[in-house]
Amino acid sequence: MDWTRIIQNTLEAAIGRDAIVYALAAIGLNLHFGYTGLLNFGQVGFMAVGAYGVGIGVRELDLSIWAAMPIGILAAVALALLLGIPTLRLRADYLAIVTIAAGEILRLAFRSETFNDYTGGSSGINQFANDFYSVNPLSGDTDLGIIDFSAGQLWVRIVGWLLVLAAVGFVWLLVRSPWGRVVKSIREDEDAVRSLGKNVVAYKMQSLIVGGVIGAVAGMVYAISAQSVQPDNYGTATTFYAYVALILGGTARTWGPVIGSIILWSLLAFTDAFLREAIGAGWLPESIIDERQVGQVRLMLVGVALVALMVFRPQGIFGDRREIALTSR
């Protein structure tokens, strides 16, 4: 039983790429779902257009990665407008249906043979982020005691967490303002807000755009850190992992999505490493579980933990229990 390895894996996951990507995606969802009450089930679509915007910008348009990033952002704004204009006047469930479908449509379109020349089909776009790594001021490996990173890994993590901080700060500035009061009121009751002279559709659109752009940034971080965009990484499950992170941390809380994402990925890494070590040390006999089953079993265990959280702490880690009591009225 090698506890150092378990702790190592857990810590690496806590500040790792997935924690950053899902923190960003969940910050966007928090603005949509937590503050404005928009049911966006297609956050992955925003991530995909962000990632492909950068990939196509570099590969097909011969732009530098810095010039390609605004393309990803603009694509997210366009997607928000496209999804929002027909649905935001309708009840909340229509947006949910349209976004979940749009996410899948985008994935299948990016994957299709037809656009092979631009998107690379099912093999995606690779090795387009060299500009990002060439400005890396770090060199050599960095040893942080128990864990160590290559220069490239650490560079991605530093920039990634700075982006998370920036997104948290931006959303915080928005929601503590009168603008935030309006969107929270829309979450509670649209008609009341209308009756007081606020243009509800415009506010919902602004929220959808901002949260979608933050989602696109998440997609870019994912693509740049892997130096690759693969269509099948942008499936529906990605959105729901972001929701898990958000609800785990607590909706409508500034740090909820960030803490939720960190906990989710370190929990997954911990159970994975722990099970493997336990099997290796002979604590768990092969007749109950073998190495190949660890991947599934850890999801089950984390699932059980999440169910327990919802039972005993439905408001998430940072949530306010009083608010949950009010919603069930």
Next chain:
Amino acid sequence: MSDATPTTAAKPDFFAGVAEEIGVAKHDPIIVADSVVRRFGGVTAVDVDHLEVQRGAVTGLIGPNGAGKTTFFNLLTGFDKVDGGDWSFEGGSLRGLAAHQVARRGVVRTFQLTKALSRLTVMENMKLGAAGQTGEKFWSSLVRGLWSAEEKANEERAEALLARFNLTHMRDEFAGTLSGGQRKLLEMARALMAEPQVIMLDEPMAGVNPALAQTIIGHVTQLSREGLTVMFVEHDMDVVRTVSDWVVVMAEGQIIAEGRHGSIVTNTRVIDAYLGAHHTTPLDRAEQDRQLAAAQAAVEAEAGEAS
């Protein structure tokens, strides 16, 4: 309108010399509706030929359940779309305007089922009401300096209104914890934050205890004294008497009578359509039994059809 200092001056008689008949012209109408029609499938829910609402007066819109009062309210405030007709506020047409645009013109409504914003505090509810806030614009909201003074002024105005509506002690509580009656008060106070010229109250007294109903009546009267035009929907005839200067009666989507309360209660059309033949005479035992038997027979007949 001033929030803090109540005026006690007697109200002028807005309806001197106005005939008590349907569609009559008022001295100084603030809202004028013409041929407003709304159909749901084959049912004509609202068909109002002509109605003028007097500025500064309290106009009660009454009628039995299903008369189309709330639908008419929804049409006037942009919460529903008409099938025909036109209506204006201060001479400008409101037809086709979205609900928030109507509110910005100065016609603010409340709802029959109160819409307290549960997970916001009472104070946040109030501050939401204020119109034209810089801090509600996307980019300005990011810079506190642009809106902190405005926010403070709104907070002071909200404090005054909360005191007036007896909600000061609840200011930092979630609105979802308020009682039904307190929600009604909060909704009225919040509407006043928008500084409307006309306030439209949808059943402000429904489901509140008699003491609180009296308080609400007091508030309505006071608002009217301060120059606000009030229009409200109510189905209880007795409530209307004490508070309204003018009563409009609807039944089956149409206006069937207009006038002061005194003439409405003696109007035979109103009595037939709305009050029922026995409203003013107390029922004797035999009559009660007869009505019970009739109702029971009707229920049984319906149950028979259903099975």
